[in-house]
Amino acid sequence: MDELLDVNVGGHFYTTSRSTLTRYPESMLGAMFIGDLPSKVDQHNRYIIDGDGPAFRHVLNFLRRSKLILPDGFKEWDILQAEADFYQIPELIKIIDERRQQQLNGSSRRSRFILDVRWINRVITTYGQRHSCTWVISGPPKFIDLLPSIKHGFEEEKKKCNIRPNVNYNEELKKAEYTSFSLTIGSPKDFLNKTQLFKEIHDIGFTLFNTGFISGHENEKLTDQWWTFIKGDLPNGTN
CATH class of the missing domain: 3.30.780 (Translation Initiation Factor Eif1)
Incomplete structure (x- = not known):
């Protein structure tokens, strides 16, 4: 049975599976939860990740669904791009670049x-x-x-x-x-x-x-x- 993990990302708490966090083994999250990187936990035994808490929602959804799902009118592209770089997930970085450019081009045309x-x-x-x-x-x-x-x-x-x-x-x-x-x-x-x-x-x-x-x-x-x-x-x- 897949192990469930609790994570504390910048004071925001998430529960997910180890297989989701290690979907991309070469990423920082993959290395952290496979065991290649030392991990710290808080007083409630939640794994500590020093990232942007709200933005991690989008990163986690990408790991779960392999899709970048964002709310209408999303504007925090700089934050999300920085987080994707931090977690070293090339597939997510590529999709963010493509979606951001499409939005900018579409907005300019309209x-x-x-x-x-x-x-x-x-x-x-x-x-x-x-x-x-x-x-x-x-x-x-x-x-x-x-x-x-x-x-x-x-x-x-x-x-x-x-x-x-x-x-x-x-x-x-x-x-x-x-x-x-x-x-x-x-x-x-x-x-x-x-x-x-x-x-x-x-x-x-x-x-x-x-x-x-x-x-x-x-x-x-x-x-x-x-x-x-x-x-x-x-x-x-x-x-």
């Missing part, structure tokens, strides 16, 4: 989206005056498609500025698939109403995060303005 709006106005005076105005919208197509002002500006430019007839707004969006997409509207400024556009961006959950401005020089009068909107968590270190 929590933050960026839309960039840029307005470039040029007046070139060399060999006569020429004027150009360009809007550049960059971001996930699924959000750009929720902005009526963008589609309106595209269609107005197509009608008044002789865009090729086969250029289609929806097809241009589809080309981007799931990557960031730039839609350039080279048209007079009133083809796109900035106030209306910004209201639409705000209405779908984005917040203005940053803005910038550059003015031109010499033979090219240039006004270059841009606005960055974020949906979800702000970057680390910002308020």
Whole structure:
């Protein structure tokens, strides 16, 4: 019959079997309970382990089930990783690394989206005056498609500025698939109403995060303005 043992881990008490604690013989726990390492007991004859008491619950469950079972919203990855290193259980260390990276990557994908709006106005005076105005919208197509002002500006430019007839707004969006997409509207400024556009961006959950401005020089009068909107968590270190 498998022997039951009581352990005292940082003042937290657990009862488990010797076979569970020695599941990985090369680990520190394996060496301790096989007999290769000297062991101390407290006044109640519980084996003393100088580790983090609450975190040992997850280590012990891994030894029992060969699975890392964590509560929803678990955040104490640094503590758990340090304990896995302390107990020298390579299989647990590997799973913690994988699960932690998956959580970080998944959180990043879910929590933050960026839309960039840029307005470039040029007046070139060399060999006569020429004027150009360009809007550049960059971001996930699924959000750009929720902005009526963008589609309106595209269609107005197509009608008044002789865009090729086969250029289609929806097809241009589809080309981007799931990557960031730039839609350039080279048209007079009133083809796109900035106030209306910004209201639409705000209405779908984005917040203005940053803005910038550059003015031109010499033979090219240039006004270059841009606005960055974020949906979800702000970057680390910002308020």
